[in-house]
Amino acid sequence: MALTPAQATYFGFPGTLLFALLLLSALALFAYTVSRRVQLLLLGAGDRENRLERPLARLWHVVEYGFLQRKMFRDAYAGLYHALIFSGFLVLLLRTLMLVFEGLFPGAALPFLPAGFWEGYLLVKDAVLVTTFVGVVLALLRRHVARKERLDPSFDADLILCLIGFLMVTDLAAGAAKMALDAKAAAAGASGVAAAAGAASAHAALATNALWEPLTSSLSKQISSLSFSSLQSIYFGSWWAHLVAILVFANYLPFAKHFHVITALPNLFFAKLDSPGKMVTFDIEKAAEAERFGVSRAEDFTWKQKLDMFTCTECGRCREVCPTHLTGKPLSPKGFMVDLRNALYTDADALIDVDAGRGDGSAEVALAARTPLIGGWIDEETIWACTTCRYCEHACPVGITYVDKITDLRRHLVLERSEFPKEAQTAFNGMERQGNPWNFAASDRDAWTKDLPFPVLTMAEAADAKLAGGIEVLFWVGCAGSYEERGKRVSRSLAKLLHEAGVTYAILGKEETCTGDAARRLGNEYLFQTLAQQNVERMKGYGVTKIVTNCPHCFNTLANEYPDFGGRFEVMHGTELVARLVAEGRIRLVHGAPMSLSFHDPCYLGRHNGVYDAPRELLNAIPGVSIRELPNSRENGMCCGAGGGRMWLDETIGTRVNQARFAEIEANGTDAVGVSCPFCMVMLGNAKAEMAGTTEAFDVLELAARALPVHPG
Numbered sequence: 001m002a003l004t005p006a007q008a009t010y011f012g013f014p015g016t017l018l019f020a021l022l023l024l025s026a027l028a029l030f031a032y033t034v035s036r037r038v039q040l041l042l043l044g045a046g047d048r049e050n051r052l053e054r055p056l057a058r059l060w061h062v063v064e065y066g067f068l069q070r071k072m073f074r075d076a077y078a079g080l081y082h083a084l085i086f087s088g089f090l091v092l093l094l095r096t097l098m099l100v101f102e103g104l105f106p107g108a109a110l111p112f113l114p115a116g117f118w119e120g121y122l123l124v125k126d127a128v129l130v131t132t133f134v135g136v137v138l139a140l141l142r143r144h145v146a147r148k149e150r151l152d153p154s155f156d157a158d159l160i161l162c163l164i165g166f167l168m169v170t171d172l173a174a175g176a177a178k179m180a181l182d183a184k185a186a187a188a189g190a191s192g193v194a195a196a197a198g199a200a201s202a203h204a205a206l207a208t209n210a211l212w213e214p215l216t217s218s219l220s221k222q223i224s225s226l227s228f229s230s231l232q233s234i235y236f237g238s239w240w241a242h243l244v245a246i247l248v249f250a251n252y253l254p255f256a257k258h259f260h261v262i263t264a265l266p267n268l269f270f271a272k273l274d275s276p277g278k279m280v281t282f283d284i285e286k287a288a289e290a291e292r293f294g295v296s297r298a299e300d301f302t303w304k305q306k307l308d309m310f311t312c313t314e315c316g317r318c319r320e321v322c323p324t325h326l327t328g329k330p331l332s333p334k335g336f337m338v339d340l341r342n343a344l345y346t347d348a349d350a351l352i353d354v355d356a357g358r359g360d361g362s363a364e365v366a367l368a369a370r371t372p373l374i375g376g377w378i379d380e381e382t383i384w385a386c387t388t389c390r391y392c393e394h395a396c397p398v399g400i401t402y403v404d405k406i407t408d409l410r411r412h413l414v415l416e417r418s419e420f421p422k423e424a425q426t427a428f429n430g431m432e433r434q435g436n437p438w439n440f441a442a443s444d445r446d447a448w449t450k451d452l453p454f455p456v457l458t459m460a461e462a463a464d465a466k467l468a469g470g471i472e473v474l475f476w477v478g479c480a481g482s483y484e485e486r487g488k489r490v491s492r493s494l495a496k497l498l499h500e501a502g503v504t505y506a507i508l509g510k511e512e513t514c515t516g517d518a519a520r521r522l523g524n525e526y527l528f529q530t531l532a533q534q535n536v537e538r539m540k541g542y543g544v545t546k547i548v549t550n551c552p553h554c555f556n557t558l559a560n561e562y563p564d565f566g567g568r569f570e571v572m573h574g575t576e577l578v579a580r581l582v583a584e585g586r587i588r589l590v591h592g593a594p595m596s597l598s599f600h601d602p603c604y605l606g607r608h609n610g611v612y613d614a615p616r617e618l619l620n621a622i623p624g625v626s627i628r629e630l631p632n633s634r635e636n637g638m639c640c641g642a643g644g645g646r647m648w649l650d651e652t653i654g655t656r657v658n659q660a661r662f663a664e665i666e667a668n669g670t671d672a673v674g675v676s677c678p679f680c681m682v683m684l685g686n687a688k689a690e691m692a693g694t695t696e697a698f699d700v701l702e703l704a705a706r707a708l709p710v711h712p713g
């Protein structure tokens with residue numbers, strides 16, 4: 001194939017050979033580094049999820065969050081510059097391939113693309129050189145001028161941004177110089193493609209260039225008065241600088257936060273698609289045999305958990321929303337993820353050597369003396385601070401999860417070291433001995449039914465009366481609904497609503513025990529599994545198929561976690577069932593007075609299970625109630641501070657989370673706040689008392705029950 005004059009004078013030996021050697025070395029180094037990362041990834045425990053099921057849904061997940069970058073645009077400015085850079089990256093991948101091909105086979109074009117493709121591509125490429133450069137400038141402005149708190153100063157980020165900007169400049173300069181060289185050669189009648197076709201066709205070719213590469217061609221015109229040798233220097237210099245920068249960029253990626261350029265799309269593909277609030281069940285007996293519970297070393301995390309670490313872009317979106325970080329606790333989800341990654345990378349070589357049985361024993365010595373993960377890289381306080389609200393996971397643009405890692409560390413502390421906040425012991429004892437974390441007598445579990453004007457059947461009574469088969473739904477009351485004062489009122493409200501609708505329901509009564517949600521999230525998997533097996537056995541014994549509960553924590557555990565123990569039930573939240581009964585006309589809500597209401601979304605109902613509409617539909621059906629949404633609501637709802645077993649732990653550092661949330665509620669200026677979780681009710685009620693606030697909390701079911709018709713007698 002004929003070379004252009006510029007190529008002919010350059011891409012002969014030794015240029016081609018030199019480039020080929022450089023390319024091969026860079027690729028070999030890249031392959032080596034990535035293979036080391038893969039080895040690191042595959043150390044430790046196997047993954048416990050099926051990461052390949054529903055491939056189409058996974059691909060769509062990649063398209064939605066990877067290519068369309070849905071989460072990035074929650075911060076419109078950052079979304080814009082990231083989209084500009086990302087689209088440039090995609091378009092210029094082909095351009096890079098072209099340039100590499102040009103270096104290896106001077107004068108040849110990429111062979112596998114249809115005729116006419118290049119013109120269109122060159123037009124897009126020219127546009128993308130500009131938009132990517134604009135994206136880089138916007139990103140640098142965000143990092144250095146209009147900086148957000150979530151973005152820490154980062155040499156690494158600045159270096160990569162400057163490198164991307166440099167690539168755009170060198171690409172443009174090489175293209176323009178090459179175009180000017182071709183034009184000069186054509187005009188001078190020199191040998192080459194344009195000249196061979198004569199001056200007329202050279203002019204036609206230049207006109208075509210102006211059409212398809214307007215930016216490159218206008219720059220080429222600007223520099224066309226330079227001498228042939230100056231243009232050659234610009235072309236060769238820019239071409240080499242561009243290609244060398246790309247090879248440096250590629251080899252730098254695996255060492256820096258920009259590894260996400262490679263790992264983000266796979267991380268999104270392998271993400272957990274459903275039941276984000278479900279914790280993984282592990283085999284207690286096997287763990288006991290191996291004498292290893294949970295995770296105490298970075299390498300013990302699963303490959304997917306490590307892929308999360310590799311993928312963190314350090315964007316800080318998780319930190320920006322984390323209630324514990326915002327209230328001054330030591331936990332920053334971004335810091336947590338970066339610390340895990342640093343712990344893994346620091347010992348990477350020694351870990352790989354030991355795993356492969358290589359070396360002279362020095363790797364073992366290095367590992368024995370390394371900084372421990374718990375108490376070294378990560379403080380214990382950090383591990384216990386998390387409320388498992390999952391706001392960070394909702395915010396993360398690349399699908400990273402935290403709660404699984406925090407709870408794996410807690411499992412290790414509780415089951416292997418017996419190290420946990422002393423208050424947790426009281427809750428564990430209560431769950432173990434009385435079936436509730438408050439330590440109330442198990443025999444009082446159904447005492448809340450006493451004041452009702454109608455009997456509430458237990459499943460045992462229904463079975464005795466041969467009614468068990470006719471029970472439509474089991475009302476799972478939960479510990480708070482059974483013992484806590486406001487919780488008991490809400491339980492009575494739900495009973496009244498079910499009674500009004502003529503739903504045949506029953507409770508387990510004294511046979512119900514805690515679901516074990518708090519035990520599991522505090523790391524006591526053994527206690528959780530004991531309670532889960534007991535509850536599942538009991539419900540299956542009564543032939544339960546449908547459950548309604550007002551506690552989102554029970555809801556999450558019953559619906560998402562009990563299937564691992566053979567308990568597959570249709571589980572509804574109280575607001576879901578009652579809203580449906582209202583819509584079907586089985587319940588009429590007739591009483592009410594004007595009341596403006598904020599609605600506080602419980603994390604375990606909303607972010608963990610996607611139930612946002614039912615409580616609102618029910619509130620809207622109550623005469624007089626008007627909802628004024630909180631600025632942080634639905635997927636962005638802020639935690640009350642009770643989740644993850646934090647309800648049972650002291651909170652002594654920083655502002656109390658419940659007070660921070662209550663301040664937001666007070667600022668919304670409504671008459672009251674609606675809740676749909678007994679824990680939220682307690683936390684917000686406490687905050688009101690502690691802050692001498694005025695916004696009273698009501699459960700949605702309480703308000704609905706108040707609106708029922710009053711029946712004579």
Ligand code: SF4
Pocket residue numbers: 321322323324325331332333385386387388389390391392393402403
């Ligand atoms: S789950 Fe909630 S409390 Fe825990 S790290 Fe994430 S945002 Fe923070």
Ligand code: SF4
Pocket residue numbers: 311312313314315316317318319333334337395396397398400
């Ligand atoms: S974990 Fe996700 S949200 Fe947090 S800093 Fe890393 S990429 Fe950003």
